[in-house]
Amino acid sequence: MVSTVQNTDVKQKDSDHAVVVAVASRAVFEPGAGGGDGVYAEGVAFPLLQALQKVNERLLEENSAESLLFDIVLITTDSQQQQQSSQLISSTKHYGLEVSRFCFSTEEDFSESLLKNNVQLFLSTDRNEVSQTSQKGVLSALLDEYTASCPSEQLRVLLCGDAVIRPDTNPTPASRQAAQSFSARLGKMRQRFGMSDSPLSITLMTSCGGRDSCGGALQTLRSLGISADEAYCLAGAPQGPILSVLRPHFLLSDGFSGLED
Template sequence: MDSTVLNPEVKQKDADRAVVVAVTAHAVFESGADDGDEVYKVGTAFPLLQALQRVNERLLEENPAESLLFDVILVTTDGQQQSSRIISSTKHYGLEVSKFCFSTTEDFIDGLRTNNVQLFLSSDRKEASQASQNGVLSALLDQNMAACPSEQLRVLFCGDAVVHSNNSPMPSFSAQLGEMRQRFGMFDSPLSMVLMTSRGGRESCSAALLTLRSQGVSVDEAYCLGGSPRGPILSLIRPHFLLSNAFSDLEE
């Protein structure tokens, strides 16, 4: 059975307005052999949490009463093992994590549902796929995130997923991101949204742009690859995660 623990160090977000993002702890911290330290070393998803936190900080700078904020939950799938160390590590690094959800591989989906998670991020393909199959918008994290910026959250939309998405949570989540992005000007935004179409020509890119705009999303950049390799563009964009119909690695 899953167990959710509130973080008393962090002010809890408005449940009706917050964008709830759950991230697996094993992607945020390196949980290798016990070396005697009280805290874990940082993992590949550490810049992601810093970027989410930076967006919140800038939103509150613009409006101290802002309620449209990221609400971050750390999720484990090995029960209560090392729970105190995970909490201590979060406090040590000053991460704005509202809750800790300690689950098992059998019931972590219940934990996501109980906490009304709108986006689940994991470096485990099986976990991400399982969450998606159970109706939770999910994305796969990979090693490239270690090189992502921590001062700006970069979200990449796959054009095919935007136009032909069979994932009903995606439009709602996209709309919330779009509303957040509108809080900032064209330049120096802590949130950047990029569209990439891997196949097709300008028509495919235009269709994806129109779909996003209908959801209230104006992207900062758009790339029409027309079948070209994604690698060079991805190394330039350095997105934290890719919103797509399939769980493709960012290194492709």
């Protein structure tokens, strides 16, 4: 059973042009934790939602009629939060998060709920959820505790380009199509802003290969209209040090793996 509640306090996005991002509610709010005034405490994905919202605000500042916006959906299979749906909704309003819809489902109907809401990117701290939705062709990324320390004023997306170098790691056709669509629309959003002071940053990282491989990955991105703000060729070096500096909100490995046809 899937139940979707529309947030009447938020202007709904244009369904034909918006980029629908679903975030697991347990990642946004600490389950069972109270932040005072009957609201949930902030979770690891809280800065992520603020960053998504910042991109929308800046896009509307540039053009009040802009329709290419992030459409944020909170989704939960947590029985406790389902039972306390009013607290979940009031917590979102309390913190000023512009969530368009709240989706409640069982674990069995979880993937169906994403498809019904036309979700283009799903984010969760649950590895099993991410794996399950990826198999259904929904582009998904895993959040971790480092997301909580990411900036809220700029959305930082990291694209992993290794599958362009190793095409045998390409995902299923459904995942590839979802990755291409999301990446291209993200690139269009980035084009709305100048080189400096952008609320959206796109970074390319290749773990294997040398400069030529990284250059080829950059060209592949540009063919889809995506200009990376930065590019890093690790050439086999560990990812940890550079990730600690970049502090991306999420890393899209599938988001880049399907770009080579």
